[in-house]
Amino acid sequence: MPEDRETDDITGLLGRWRLGDLEAANRLMELVYSDLHRIAAREMRREHGEHTLQTTAVLHEAYLRIFRSGPIEWKDRAHFYAVAAQQLRRVLLDHARRVHTDKRGGGIVKLSLMESDGSGLALDERLVALDEALVQLEALDPRAAKIVELRFFGGLTEADAAEVMGVSVTTLRRDWDFAKTWLAVQLA
Numbered sequence: 001m002p003e004d005r006e007t008d009d010i011t012g013l014l015g016r017w018r019l020g021d022l023e024a025a026n027r028l029m030e031l032v033y034s035d036l037h038r039i040a041a042r043e044m045r046r047e048h049g050e051h052t053l054q055t056t057a058v059l060h061e062a063y064l065r066i067f068r069s070g071p072i073e074w075k076d077r078a079h080f081y082a083v084a085a086q087q088l089r090r091v092l093l094d095h096a097r098r099v100h101t102d103k104r105g106g107g108i109v110k111l112s113l114m115e116s117d118g119s120g121l122a123l124d125e126r127l128v129a130l131d132e133a134l135v136q137l138e139a140l141d142p143r144a145a146k147i148v149e150l151r152f153f154g155g156l157t158e159a160d161a162a163e164v165m166g167v168s169v170t171t172l173r174r175d176w177d178f179a180k181t182w183l184a185v186q187l188a
Contacts, residue, residue, distance in 0.1 A: 014074035028080075029063065036062070036084055039155040043088060053095055062087035078156075078164040082146075085154020089131075092153075096127035126187075133186040137179060144179040147172060 010031060016024035040059040065087045066072075074080060138145035143165060150161040162172040 010077040010080065011074075014076070014080055018072070018074050025067070032080070032084075033059075035081075036088075039085070040088060042155055043092060043153065053092075058088065058091050061091045065090065078160055081154055081156060081160065082150055082164045085150055085156065089149060089153035093127055093131050096125075129187055130183070133183050136186065137182060140182075141175070141178070143167070144175045144182070147175050148179045148183070151176060 010028060013024045013028040013031070017028060037055065037059055040062070041055045044053065044055045044058065062084060066083060072083065134145050134148060137148070147161055147165060150156045150164055151158075154161075156164065158169050158172055158176075162169045165172060167175075
């Protein structure tokens with residue numbers, strides 16, 4: 001029986017998954033795996049070469065967190081990628097906190113959110129500092145904080161992030177510039 005185009009469409013698969021169709025969830029992961037792997041790989045390239053996590057492990061942990069989270073009222077493809085970005089951020093942050101707690105150190109990382117000033121903070125310290133600053137930014141400007149999450153951790157383009165946020169690309173750029181400047185001050 002041939003499937004119609006909507007069942008292969010990410011939004012259509014999300015709707016079927018929400019209704020309990022696990023086959024749709026599996027098909028969804030087949031469709032988005034390479035995109036999510038690319039996003040996770042980009043995040044891992046930002047880190048020092050001696051990092052103990054592997055790209056596939058980060059991706060699989062984020063995948064498990066999405067599936068274990070219970071039913072999600074998926075809106076569309078952009079919403080799925082936003083949730084995936086959030087989970088990738090949490091995986092990296094949890095790992096950084098474990099490394100910091102265990103006193104195992106970590107490598108130096110260049111974060112491309114803003115031009116690096118050559119700070120010598122270890123990876124775990126920088127991710128924790130960034131997370132703390134994002135929590136503060138979220139209290140000040142929730143939309144700007146979400147845009148950082150989508151662009152920096154999720155790797156979404158301006159257009160995709162604007163779609164997720166329901167704003168124009170111009171508004172997104174203005175919020176993105178504000179967030180980068182505010183975070184640079186906080187992380188200095």
